[in-house]
Amino acid sequence: MSISLSLVSLEDWTDAPAVHAVAISPLGAGALGFTGRIHAVDASACPGVPAPAELEHRLLELGFVEGATVEIRHQGLFRRDPIAIRVNGATIALRRREACAIQVRPIEPVTRGARR
Amino acid sequence: MNEVSAATRAVRVALVGNPNCGKTALFNALTGSRQKVANYPGVTVERKEGGFVTDEGRPVRLLDLPGTYSLRARSPDEAVTREAVLGRLAGEDPPELLLCVADATNLRLGVRLVLELKQVGRPMVLALNMADIARHRGVDIDVDRLSAELAIPVVSSVAVRRTGTEALLAQVGEMIRTLPPVSGEPCGWSAPGRAETRALQREADRIIAAAVTQPAQPDTVTARIDAVLLHPVWGTLVLLAVLFLMFQAVFTWAQPPMDAIKAGFDRLADVTGALLPDGLLRSFVHDGLIGGVGAVLVFLPQILILFLFILLLEDFGYMARAAFLMDRIMGGAGLHGRAFIPLLSSFACAIPGIMATRVIDSRRDRLATILVAPLMTCSARIPVYTLIIGAFIPNRTVWGGVSQQGLVMFGLYVAGIVSALGVSFLLKRVIWRNTPPEPFMLELPDYKLPSVRNIGFGLLQRAKIFLRRAGTTILMMMVVIWFLASVPRPPEGATEPAISYSLAARIGHFMEPVLAPVGFNWQIDVALVPGMAAREVAVASLGTVYSIEGGDEAVSGQLGQTLVGKWSLATALALLAWYVFAPQCASTLATVRRETGSWRWAGVLFAYMLALAYGSAFVVFQVASALGAG
Numbered sequence: 001m002s003i004s005l006s007l008v009s010l011e012d013w014t015d016a017p018a019v020h021a022v023a024i025s026p027l028g029a030g031a032l033g034f035t036g037r038i039h040a041v042d043a044s045a046c047p048g049v050p051a052p053a054e055l056e057h058r059l060l061e062l063g064f065v066e067g068a069t070v071e072i073r074h075q076g077l078f079r080r081d082p083i084a085i086r087v088n089g090a091t092i093a094l095r096r097r098e099a100c101a102i103q104v105r106p107i108e109p110v111t112r113g114a115r116r
Numbered sequence: 117m118n119e120v121s122a123a124t125r126a127v128r129v130a131l132v133g134n135p136n137c138g139k140t141a142l143f144n145a146l147t148g149s150r151q152k153v154a155n156y157p158g159v160t161v162e163r164k165e166g167g168f169v170t171d172e173g174r175p176v177r178l179l180d181l182p183g184t185y186s187l188r189a190r191s192p193d194e195a196v197t198r199e200a201v202l203g204r205l206a207g208e209d210p211p212e213l214l215l216c217v218a219d220a221t222n223l224r225l226g227v228r229l230v231l232e233l234k235q236v237g238r239p240m241v242l243a244l245n246m247a248d249i250a251r252h253r254g255v256d257i258d259v260d261r262l263s264a265e266l267a268i269p270v271v272s273s274v275a276v277r278r279t280g281t282e283a284l285l286a287q288v289g290e291m292i293r294t295l296p297p298v299s300g301e302p303c304g305w306s307a308p309g310r311a312e313t314r315a316l317q318r319e320a321d322r323i324i325a326a327a328v329t330q331p332a333q334p335d336t337v338t339a340r341i342d343a344v345l346l347h348p349v350w351g352t353l354v355l356l357a358v359l360f361l362m363f364q365a366v367f368t369w370a371q372p373p374m375d376a377i378k379a380g381f382d383r384l385a386d387v388t389g390a391l392l393p394d395g396l397l398r399s400f401v402h403d404g405l406i407g408g409v410g411a412v413l414v415f416l417p418q419i420l421i422l423f424l425f426i427l428l429l430e431d432f433g434y435m436a437r438a439a440f441l442m443d444r445i446m447g448g449a450g451l452h453g454r455a456f457i458p459l460l461s462s463f464a465c466a467i468p469g470i471m472a473t474r475v476i477d478s479r480r481d482r483l484a485t486i487l488v489a490p491l492m493t494c495s496a497r498i499p500v501y502t503l504i505i506g507a508f509i510p511n512r513t514v515w516g517g518v519s520q521q522g523l524v525m526f527g528l529y530v531a532g533i534v535s536a537l538g539v540s541f542l543l544k545r546v547i548w549r550n551t552p553p554e555p556f557m558l559e560l561p562d563y564k565l566p567s568v569r570n571i572g573f574g575l576l577q578r579a580k581i582f583l584r585r586a587g588t589t590i591l592m593m594m595v596v597i598w599f600l601a602s603v604p605r606p607p608e609g610a611t612e613p614a615i616s617y618s619l620a621a622r623i624g625h626f627m628e629p630v631l632a633p634v635g636f637n638w639q640i641d642v643a644l645v646p647g648m649a650a651r652e653v654a655v656a657s658l659g660t661v662y663s664i665e666g667g668d669e670a671v672s673g674q675l676g677q678t679l680v681g682k683w684s685l686a687t688a689l690a691l692l693a694w695y696v697f698a699p700q701c702a703s704t705l706a707t708v709r710r711e712t713g714s715w716r717w718a719g720v721l722f723a724y725m726l727a728l729a730y731g732s733a734f735v736v737f738q739v740a741s742a743l744g745a746g
Contacts, residue, residue, distance in 0.1 A: 077348035
């Protein structure tokens with residue numbers, strides 16, 4: 001089994017020209033129903049996260065990798081927190097604070113590729 | 117080790133997979149009732165092992181390991197999985213074959229775990245569990261392609277159907293026949309870095325894209341149920357309704373079987389009473405063994421009903437949703453969303469509740485939950501509350517139809533919950549305030565119909581654990597207490613009840629000066645001592661102390677009237693306040709010691725609960741006395 005350890009290549013996900021027009025934002029700031037694709041998983045810029053490297057690793061282990069499709073399906077009663085995120089066919093609950101480590105680009109919910 | 121021929125020696129197989137992949141259901145399907153639950157030495161993670169026989173007749177010992185997303189373990193549960201897979205667990209031989217389980221409806225994380233496990237270098241087979249649900253949803257898995265890509269055998273399985281594991285059994289049997297001898301060399305796994313985890317997930321996604329065809333129309337059942345159950349308002353209301361139903365069930369459904377158990381022990385006591393001559397032996401069998409163990413066994417129905425609800429909700433996939441809904445609410449008090457399930461279990465008994473905290477990754481979050489779990493009103497407090505409330509609180513209705521006795525009972529429950537929230541707030545926001553809050557990350561599995569078989573196995577296990585505890589720890593404590601209350605025997609021509617001459621009475625008198633400010637007399641002090649074994653024993657002890665003859669029913673019936681004559685209302689209320697907090701359960705303390713690995717936290721728990729108990733009983737007694745209830 002050979003696995004290349006290459007860094008995230010931007011070409012992997014920038015397939016549609018329209019995508020370039022929309023901004024990258026943290027998933028933790030997304031509204032209910034937000035649909036997007038993961039641009040980067042990086043907790044180092046997250047405010048108040050104690051162990052960014054560990055958080056990043058745990059997010060990866062739950063399937064939040066670059067290129068995956070995410071949708072905010074549900075949110076809690078108080079301060080819209082936590083959120084339930086659909087990521088490539090699984091649903092994961094996160095607090096918004098930790099979801100800030102996931103940088104996403106919005107995509108139209110109906111476009112091809114919203115679901116793999 | 118005994119010399120056993122290679123053909124009959126049991127092969128060690130370990131079951132590994134993500135949480136929620138149906139691993140336990142598969143374990144139950146493969147091993148049936150041939151399983152035993154114990155603890156790993158030194159850690160308190162439950163060790164579940166079962167046996168089955170391959171088609172060729174080779175016996176297999178199947179070890180069910182806690183679910184994990186990676187061998188890079190974070191919680192004590194996951195660490196056991198890693199150590200067992202790597203063969204580093206003390207007293208545990210390394211597995212000869214890894215049986216990986218993945219949820220066929222959601223393969224991404226399972227396949228990545230398989231890729232990580234392959235680095236361990238042990239023979240492996242992958243079971244695609246819940247294959248029937250995947251097929252039903254239109255997920256088309258090319259098993260041969262998947263097997264070729266992963267370079268290990270892959271078999272579909274349906275744990276909940278009788279014939280669903282035949283192919284898997286055949287495959288395991290075949291692999292066992294050609295199993296290489298276990299090498300003594302250290303295995304090739306090292307904790308993956310983030311780049312490796314990324315790469316493994318990409319590889320897993322590539323393999324899945326090649327071998328799995330997703331349906332054109334995704335399944336929407338879970339989404340539609342979640343639209344209600346995870347709705348911020350409706351979801352919270354449903355959760356409250358579920359909890360209400362659960363408590364109703366625990367207190368009403370459990371009553372008939374509890375009465376039956378009680379009647380059974382009363383009859384047993386009558387029989388032995390008639391057979392044995394009056395004296396020490398009869399007192400030992402009657403009061404010590406039957407009375408003591410019976411007082412505890414009576415709670416079996418309540419515990420089983422509570423666990424029935426917990427297992428049903430767990431199997432259905434609701435528990436993770438409950439944690440999601442409660443996370444913010446409990447977070448206000450510094451508790452983790454995952455603490456909800458352990459605290460809920462603690463209403464039956466703090467011991468399974470404390471054991472359930474193992475799902476919490478962070479040590480501080482786990483400790484906070486362990487330290488407040490005993491404040492939840494466990495079922496063992498109910499007999500004490502019932503006795504005192506029944507005797508001292510007038511049975512009348514207030515505010516148009518609310519029973520005053522029920523109101524006091526409810527108030528005691530609320531007092532427990534509020535103080536638990538207060539203590540955790542103090543711990544997490546004042547003492548440990550520099551520790552940042554632990555992330556809340558939880559997979560919300562797709563809903564599925566609970567399997568009768570799984571629930572049955574789960575309940576059977578809980579019953580066994582409870583009965584074993586009643587038969588060992590509690591039995592031993594009862595013997596000790598009976599001894600203290602019966603020895604030395606009263607002198608000839610004694611006028612006082614026999615217990616007044618016993619060691620227990622001396623202990624009671626010794627404690628009297630300390631407990632007088634909270635309104636307790638020496639008889640109560642004596643009853644508190646056996647209450648250490650199990651809270652509810654205090655009721656029986658009060659009965660013994662006040663020298664009332666007759667079975668339990670007679671005891672609780674007459675005892676109330678006796679108490680009204682002997683105690684002031686202030687004393688009764690102080691005892692209620694005491695019981696909300698008092699660390700009156702040696703088994704809980706022992707469990708805390710085991711779970712935290714040292715006596716230190718058990719000591720902290722004991723000290724703070726004792727301080728709360730004394731303080732609140734003191735305030736209640738003094739205030740009530742000042743108001744004229746003394």
